[in-house]
Amino acid sequence: xxxxxxxxxxxxxxxxxxxxxxxxxxxxxxxxxxxxxxxxxxxxxxxxxxxxxxxxxxxxxxxxxxxxxxxxxxxxxxxxxxxxxxxxxxxxxxxxxxxxxxxxxxxxxxxxxxxxxxxxxxxxxxxxxxxxxxxxxxxxxxxxxxxxxxxxxxxxxxxxxxxxxxxxxxxxxxxxxxxxxxxxxxxxxxxxxxxxxxxxxxxxxxxxxxxxxxxxxxxxxxxxxxxxxxxxxxxxxxxxxxxxxxxxxxxxxxxxxxxxxxxxxxxxxxxxxxxxxxxxxxxxxxxxxxxxxxxxxxxxxxxxxxxxxxxxxxxxxxxxxxxxxxxxxxxxxxxxxxxxxxxxxxxxxxxxxxxxxxxxxxxxxxxxxxxxxxxxxxxxxxxxxxxxxxxxxxxxxxxxxxxxxxxxxxxxxxxxxxxxxxxxxxx
Numbered sequence: 001x002x003x004x005x006x007x008x009x010x011x012x013x014x015x016x017x018x019x020x021x022x023x024x025x026x027x028x029x030x031x032x033x034x035x036x037x038x039x040x041x042x043x044x045x046x047x048x049x050x051x052x053x054x055x056x057x058x059x060x061x062x063x064x065x066x067x068x069x070x071x072x073x074x075x076x077x078x079x080x081x082x083x084x085x086x087x088x089x090x091x092x093x094x095x096x097x098x099x100x101x102x103x104x105x106x107x108x109x110x111x112x113x114x115x116x117x118x119x120x121x122x123x124x125x126x127x128x129x130x131x132x133x134x135x136x137x138x139x140x141x142x143x144x145x146x147x148x149x150x151x152x153x154x155x156x157x158x159x160x161x162x163x164x165x166x167x168x169x170x171x172x173x174x175x176x177x178x179x180x181x182x183x184x185x186x187x188x189x190x191x192x193x194x195x196x197x198x199x200x201x202x203x204x205x206x207x208x209x210x211x212x213x214x215x216x217x218x219x220x221x222x223x224x225x226x227x228x229x230x231x232x233x234x235x236x237x238x239x240x241x242x243x244x245x246x247x248x249x250x251x252x253x254x255x256x257x258x259x260x261x262x263x264x265x266x267x268x269x270x271x272x273x274x275x276x277x278x279x280x281x282x283x284x285x286x287x288x289x290x291x292x293x294x295x296x297x298x299x300x301x302x303x304x305x306x307x308x309x310x311x312x313x314x315x316x317x318x319x320x321x322x323x324x325x326x327x328x329x330x331x332x333x334x335x336x337x338x339x340x341x342x343x344x345x346x347x348x349x350x351x352x353x354x355x356x357x358x359x360x361x362x363x364x365x366x367x368x369x370x371x372x373x374x375x376x377x378x379x380x381x382x383x384x385x386x387x388x389x390x391x392x393x394x395x396x397x398x399x400x401x402x403x404x405x406x407x408x409x410x411x412x413x414x415x416x417x418x419x420x421x422x423x424x425x426x427x
Contacts, residue, residue, distance in 0.1 A: 003296045006031040006289075011330075020335045021281050028288040042288050049287025050280050053239065055160065059276040060242030061153040064223070064249045065107035066268035066275075069116040071253025071260040073220035077102045078120050080213040083205050090194020091202035092128055096121045096135070097142040097190050101183045102217070104146025105224040108153060110333075110370055113143035114378045118385040130199060132388040133396045140382040141400040142186050144367035147333070148175035148360065150227045151245065156238060157283070157334055158359045161290075161341040166355045168238040169231050173421040174356045178364065178411050185403035193399050219252055232425060279334050286338035293342055303347040313351040317412050320344050321365060328369020332377065336366045357411070360418040364408045371397070371404075 010027035014020070032042055068074075081099035088094045099121065104113045118139045125135035147154055150172045159166045226248060227241045236244065253260035260268075306316055324344070328336050340362065348358045370378040373390055383390050411418050 002031055002035055002292075003301070005034050006292055006296070014330050020330075020332055021278070021285055024282075024289050024335065024339070025285040028285065028292055031292055032288075041291075045288040045291045046284035049290075050284040055156075055280070055283070057156050057239040057242040058153045058279055059272060060239070060246050061108055061151055061156070062275050062279075063268065063272035064242065064245035065109050065112050065151065066272045067246070067249035067253055067260065067265075068103075068106045068220060068223070069112050070264040070268045071249065072257050073106055073217075073253070074099075074103055074116040074120055076213070076217040076220060077106075078117070080210070080217040082202075083210045083213045086202040087204035088191065089201045090130075090191055090197075090199040092121070092125045092130060093134065093138045093190040093194050093199065094187060096125065096138045097183065097186045100139060100142030101145045101179070101186075102221060104143055105149040105151065105179075106220055108146055108149050108151030110143045110146045110367060110378050111381060113146045114140055114381045114385075117143065118382050122382070122386045126386070128200075131197070132386045133393045134193060134197070134199075136379075136382040136386040136388060136393050137397055137400045138186070138190050139385075140371050140378045141189070141404060142183070143378055144364075144370060144404065145179050145182050145186075147363050147367045148179040148182070150175075150224055150231075152363075153279070154333055154337060154363060154366070155359075157279070157337050158341065158362065159238075160283075161338050162345065162355055162359075166359060167422075167426065170356050170422040170426055171359055172228060172231060173425060174360050174418040175363070176421055177417050178360050178407060181410060181417065182364070182404065182407040185407050186400065189399040189403040193396075219256055223248055223252075282332070282334050283338060286335065289339060290342050293339075300346075302343055303350065306347060313353075314413060316351050317348065317353065317361075320348060321361070321408065321412060324362065324365040325368060325372075328366055329372045329376075331369065333366040333370060336369060337362060354415070354419065356422055357415050357418045361408065361412050364404070364411060368401075368404050368408065371401075 006027055009030050010023055013023035013026055028042060032039065078099045081102065082095040085091065085094040085098055100113055100117045103117050104110065107113055107116070122135045122139055126132055146152060155171050155175065156168065159168050159171060223245055227245060230236045230241050230244065231238060306319055309319065310316060324336065324340060327340060331339070345355060345358050349355065370376060373379065376390070379390060379393065383393055
């Protein structure tokens with residue numbers, strides 16, 4: 001009965017429009033009261049869930065991304081991407097994919113990526129005659145690559161939701177090839193739609209212009225290299241790398257580019273504090289939810305339910321993907337990671353999928369949810385910038401959805417795509 005109260009109250013609250021964090025908390029509270037447990041148990045679980053030293057990496061990475069966004073990094077990346085691929089058919093769409101991918105590596109946040117790059121690229125594309133739905137779909141899907149980049153705070157949330165059993169270095173390496181695959185799939189989708197709609201090709205400015213724009217954008221892009229090399233070399237931990245990213249972003253935007261004003265710094269700080277508060281609240285409340293999940297053995301019950309449908313690993317993985325996708329349409333990315341990892345990771349491990357591969361599959365699936373109503377955070381931000389309705393954009397989203405699903409299936413069923421690099425470095 002306790003499982004029924006926990007799950008039913010959670011989904012009813014979500015359907016009523018209650019924010020995710022409060023839905024999780026109220027459902028957990030109702031279950032605790034039903035079981036007659038002391039309310040102190042809930043507070044203890046919340047406190048222990050947030051009182052983790054490694055979580056310091058989350059506000060640092062978020063703050064570094066906000067500094068990069070407000071500090072003028074986006075404009076330099078856009079210029080480089082436009083010079084590099086703007087001459088291809090549908091050149092601005094291709095430039096958008098490259099620019100969003102590069103900035104996603106810098107910010108580590110799909111939502112920040114859409115906010116920064118969308119504000120530049122979507123109006124530019126509309127002005128050049130591209131349809132608003134195409135501009136929004138290209139931007140929102142290319143921005144999702146940021147979830148797989150070394151600066152992604154969602155990677156940190158996943159490693160900690162496994163109880164620290166997954167190496168941050170392994171997970172960072174595991175995301176590189178899937179990020180490349182996802183970018184190639186997005187480029188293919190953007191190009192095919194551009195050809196079908198007859199969008200024009202731009203003019204190639206020459207390799208000199210490409211080199212100059214690359215040199216101007218390189219200092220911003222180096223933050224990814226610094227984090228990756230530093231962690232792999234053992235020079236610093238993930239938490240330390242996040243603080244280094246903040247110092248680097250401050251030095252770059254204030255001393256080198258001289259583009260970060262006092263007002264922009266305060267905006268970045270306010271946004272980072274707000275986002276960090278939301279994430280940490282989710283982490284604390286989700287820890288209570290996770291305690292109840294383990295109390296009821298929900299992972300084992302779910303595993304038995306899936307096993308009753310099939311014992312074939314590829315079918316189990318497909319069912320897990322479908323469930324994650326459905327949950328992702330209602331939950332934010334962090335909430336999905338925190339709630340689903342303790343349930344579905346043991347199931348996938350039982351059928352032969354490792355925790356690193358599962359993590360990348362989960363991140364891509366959560367990213368797909370960011371572009372799917374009713375939550376669809378990146379989709380709503382992109383539509384607001386493009387001044388177009390979500391319904392109109394969803395009617396033409398399928399080529400881009402297909403690109404994302406193709407990348408997800410490759411990661412799910414071909415382990416080498418996510419495990420080759422970690423095995424190469426950590427074997």
